[in-house]
Amino acid sequence: MSEILTLKNINQYFYQGSNKVDVLKDLSLSISKSSKIAIIGSSGSGKSSLLNIASLLQSPRVGDIFIMGKNAAKLKDIEKSLLRKKNIGYIHQQNSLLMEFSAFENIYLTLLLNDFNSSYAKERAYELLEIVDMKDRAMHKPSALSGGEQQRVAIVRAISNSPEIIIADEPTGNLDKKNSDNVIDELLNISSINNTSLLLATHDLTIAKKMDKVYILNDGSLFEYEE
């Protein structure tokens, strides 16, 4: 099957008092295996809403989300979280690591939660830290890591259980250019090796252009970006 994630006729809106705020209007998007999609758009255009819906963190008012061909709306909550856990790696803009735990533990615990046994999880966690050149920071808690280092850990944590798709909401939002280039290159590199699809929101066009396809989110709809 080549479609990993499909959003169909998604409508998202909120009420502020009696005022209806339309965020996503009848939006559809399909992401096939290994493809890398960027979403750009101004602040408040609905990028995070779109990504939260795609990752099953938020439900749309109207519309369907298919993950690996399964209609998420038709699933019970427990099935939905299993589908999410197995197939989606999520990277936030910042502070997504568990602050009480070391870089190693952040990955190790994620693997345990994904039902891997302890010795495999330990080995794999170090292996992943090695990929992003963070093995010598394994025992550092996030507060003792730089922003770029935290994001490198967040990336390998997101891919630790080999999800089909990584969804990243401005993963380099708080980094300087050098770190943000490194983080994105690592993300692309790891995704390519594993044939992972990527859905990434960014305000940085240079980063967006590193993906296969760029969409602009404007007035609740997606438009293909062409130069």
Ligand SMILES: Nc1ncnc2c1ncn2[C@@H]1O[C@H](COP(=O)(O)OP(=O)(O)OP(=O)(O)O)[C@@H](O)[C@H]1O
């Ligand atoms: N729970 C909510 N209730 C009301 N309005 C909301 C709610 N969540 C989001 N919105 C509105 O939806 C719009 C889109 O928000 P969203 O966070 O998706 O934008 P964004 O494109 O990610 O912005 P940014 O680039 O600043 O992160 C905003 O105008 C926001 O005010």
Ligand SMILES: [Mg+2]
């Ligand atoms: Mg946002």
